[in-house]
Amino acid sequence: MSRSNPRVLATLERAGGFASAQEVYQLMQREGESIGLTTVYRALQSLLSDKIVDVLRRDDGEAIYRLCGDTHHHHLVCKSCGDTVEIEGGAIEKWAKTMAEEFGFREVGHTAEIFGICSKC
């Protein structure tokens, strides 16, 4: 069940740790690697569920995957160039926990993203 194809992971690294499935596929094609689009999608999903990569959405809705360290963090993403800054989310953690408790939820997780236009754009 190890579908986390290492060639896909390597390509994602080569791409600067930030690319869509289609881009990873095209990159591999251009570099002469023989792989199917389906396999790329499957590998990315597997990497995702293994928490080796992270997924975000571009403005047009395309999913982009990126390598991700294991420390829990959030992202500040530029809507224009896609540049990403990893930020601390201590305030969020506390907020999520408080709110969840207030309404009696358990096994709580959360997502949070900030997006805007970066200083370069």
Place this chain on the structure above:
Amino acid sequence: MSRSNPRVLATLERAGGFASAQEVYQLMQREGESIGLTTVYRALQSLLSDKIVDVLRRDDGEAIYRLCGDTHHHHLVCKSCGDTVEIEGGAIEKWAKTMAEEFGFREVGHTAEIFGICSKC
């Protein structure tokens, strides 16, 4: 060029100021309004470029539109039954603003969701 169809806007309001194009369309159908899906999409785009609505992305990539200036809130969603509670996000707003400023971002927005298992499940 005023394609910001008022019926679409009204429906978006009725939906709680938060819905996808498909949902707006279905809601209008169910309520017996005669409108085409194309028109709904066009109206939403128009409302968007007039800055009357805002667009976000759901996890699955579907675009959801929301009235700007609507009091902004977040969701606490049960992973098991899908039940949703709307919650205040004052802490988040501040956090997002602070972080964005720190890194020189402008035109800042954010998304945040908390998910878990509710008390009934």
Place this chain on the structure above:
DNA sequence: GTGGGAATGAAAATCATTTTCATTTCTGCT
């Protein structure tokens, strides 16, 4: 009224993503 631009919507096109399914490759086992 009438001519032309704007609005409408059905149907087709597009595009990312997922599913299906037949084929190939790997694995452990004898």
Place this chain on the structure above:
DNA sequence: AGCAGAAATGAAAATGATTTTCATTCCCAC
């Protein structure tokens, strides 16, 4: 070796949101 079954692969078809095309209808100034 040889073989069975599991897992991986990828081409092609299916899906689902969104966009485009295009013919028709509506509306408004003249």
